[in-house]
Amino acid sequence: MHLGDDLQGRTTALTVCEVAKILSVSERQVYKLAALDELPSFRVGGALRFDPAAITTWIDAAEALHKFPPGRVGAVSARRRA
Numbered sequence: 001m002h003l004g005d006d007l008q009g010r011t012t013a014l015t016v017c018e019v020a021k022i023l024s025v026s027e028r029q030v031y032k033l034a035a036l037d038e039l040p041s042f043r044v045g046g047a048l049r050f051d052p053a054a055i056t057t058w059i060d061a062a063e064a065l066h067k068f069p070p071g072r073v074g075a076v077s078a079r080r081r082a
Helices: 003-007 016-023 027-035 052-065 073-081
Strands: 040-044 047-051
Touching: 003 052, 003 073, 027 047
Parallel strands: none
Antiparallel strands: 040 047
């Protein structure tokens, strides 16, 4: 299952609590990522909100960035220890 699958068809903005649950992180971490512009967000009044499509795109990009070709994970780990 893909993390963004739960967001398909969602038409309302996500709250900090909902994004935290989706990403399995604390609400504090969500606020931090949004403040650093690492997580796409917007404000409605004073409330922080998230576009489901933007979060899905962000998740896809994060997953693609951290995928390694088969057999390469050990090689990367070995280089970092050196």
